Amino acid sequence: MPATWTTSCCAKRQVESELRHALNGGTGIKLAYQPIFAADGSTILGAEALIRWGHEVHGGLPPAQFIAIAEERGMIGQLGKWVLQEACRFAVGTELPWVAVNVSPLQLRDTGFAEQLAAVLAETGLAPGRLQLEITEGVLLDNNDTTRAALAALRRSGIAIVLDDFGTGYSSLNYLRRHAIDKLKIDRSFVNLLGRDESSAAIVRALVDLADALNVGVTAEGVETEEQKALLVAMGCREFQGHLLSLPLEPAQLLRLAGLLPGKDSTPAAVSA
Numbered sequence: 001m002p003a004t005w006t007t008s009c010c011a012k013r014q015v016e017s018e019l020r021h022a023l024n025g026g027t028g029i030k031l032a033y034q035p036i037f038a039a040d041g042s043t044i045l046g047a048e049a050l051i052r053w054g055h056e057v058h059g060g061l062p063p064a065q066f067i068a069i070a071e072e073r074g075m076i077g078q079l080g081k082w083v084l085q086e087a088c089r090f091a092v093g094t095e096l097p098w099v100a101v102n103v104s105p106l107q108l109r110d111t112g113f114a115e116q117l118a119a120v121l122a123e124t125g126l127a128p129g130r131l132q133l134e135i136t137e138g139v140l141l142d143n144n145d146t147t148r149a150a151l152a153a154l155r156r157s158g159i160a161i162v163l164d165d166f167g168t169g170y171s172s173l174n175y176l177r178r179h180a181i182d183k184l185k186i187d188r189s190f191v192n193l194l195g196r197d198e199s200s201a202a203i204v205r206a207l208v209d210l211a212d213a214l215n216v217g218v219t220a221e222g223v224e225t226e227e228q229k230a231l232l233v234a235m236g237c238r239e240f241q242g243h244l245l246s247l248p249l250e251p252a253q254l255l256r257l258a259g260l261l262p263g264k265d266s267t268p269a270a271v272s273a
Contacts, residue, residue: 032248046098047085088124100132128158140175190221
């Protein structure tokens with residue numbers, strides 16, 4: 001898809017219309033799942049749900065583009081609910097310990113979001129402890145009462161809150177203290193430079209130590225080489241996500257990789273990242 005395709009109002013209206021159709025029984029929208037591994041590189045601890053849209057005309061649309069349009073056009077609530085329902089339905093029928101879903105700041109500003117999520121869990125039968133919600137630092141910076149109340153309610157229900165892309169925004173220990181979270185995800189931009197840049201290694205080491213001091217989990221994302229993984233293990237990181245271990249997978253492929261679904265081909269093909 002051309003980079004300028006979604007810049008005009010007409011193009012955005014077209015994406016909005018086609019996205020609504022896809023969410024209301026159309027085709028093309030689906031979830032892929034990228035597993036998160038333990039330090040042994042084979043034990044799957046959980047998986048992150050990643051939305052994909054295979055447009056019938058333009059092919060695979062970048063999620064960042066159509067998610068931004070969904071936010072702008074007031075559709076993020078509908079899109080986010082669809083993702084939560086699909087991910088929870090998938091997880092409840094598996095033995096995966098948990099599934100992680102990305103949540104838009106706009107969803108958390110909705111006063112009914114916590115109740116909506118409780119209804120999704122009740123409808124699908126997924127235990128709250130098997131769901132993780134990934135938020136960005138912007139959610140903490142937003143610092144409004146509705147967001148704060150939603151995060152507190154979600155954590156009380158047993159849902160884990162994960163701070164994604166940590167270190168790339170306006171990180172503040174005060175925000176971490178004010179909004180209790182359960183896990184930090186170290187951004188791939190730092191992981192990518194491990195072994196080549198000492199300052200990046202120092203930052204990653206500090207982030208791992210910070211997570212330990214806060215008594216929260218830590219996941220390194222974007223792990224692409226054995227050297228990166230070895231350095232992270234030496235720093236005390238115990239959860240890993242990245243192409244070294246697995247690309248995002250179709251649901252059945254993830255289950256086959258986890259040994260939960262029999263099949264002749266034990267090497268699953270990845271879906272487009």
